[in-house]
Amino acid sequence: GESVGLHLPTLSVQEGDNSIINCAYSNSASDYFIWYKQESGKGPQFIIDIRSNMDKRQGQRVTVLLNKTVKHLSLQIAATQPGDSAVYFCAEGSGTYKYIFGTGTRLKVLA
Amino acid sequence: GAGVSQSPSNKVTEKGKDVELRCDPISGHTALYWYRQSLGQGLEFLIYFQGNSAPDKSGLPSDRFSAERTGGSVSTLTIQRTQQEDSAVYLCASSSTIAGTEAFFGQGTRLTVV
DSSP states (O other), X not given: OOOSOOBOOEEEEETTSOEEEEEEOOOTTOOEEEEEEEOTTSOOEEEEEXXXXXXXXXXXXXXXXXXXXXXXXXXXXXXXXXXGOEEEEEEEEETTXXXXXXXXXXXXEEO | OOSOEEEOSEEEEOTTOOEEEEEEOOTTOOEEEEEEEOXXXXXXXXXXXXXTSXXXXXXXXXXXXXXXXXXXXXXXXXXXXXXXXXXXXXXXXXXXXXXXXXXXXXXXXXXXXX
């Protein structure tokens, strides 16, 4: 279902390390998934997407992995930088069904 | 415009007053969402419009909240008799129904009820 709580879990990562942010999605019929980044004071911005016919997709320093068996999505950020500090949201969708957004994870990059 | 536009960007209102928040979606986007985000919290779904279909209002927290979407474009979220707990950032997003296209967010309206 939709987010069951609004508390933001926090992931703290040392600068230069890789970050992995996880998301469990709810609808096995969802066929399109998106990761968003929200910096302080701004609206969420698109990072990367993946369709259900793929297991992995790579962008610049980011990789999204999709495991449909367990309905799990992850976002990997390589060589995390201070500018990566933000809240990250996953979203699932299917055709005309509304997008369902996860609660979000706050990423803190430690110097 | 090229993106989702929300107005006002900030709104301070007295407790008990009504407020209207506006969202201009991307032209041609048939789906429109309203979300609420309290300070330091995640996205709370409020309402979803899709074309001419009846809106999904399942996320509206009380009958003080209502939303309209006129002509399938601009949407207004109205909060009546505002309470302090209504203070939050209200985000609007729009998307196309073309499969595999993302939703685009506006910058949000920061509502403060004093």
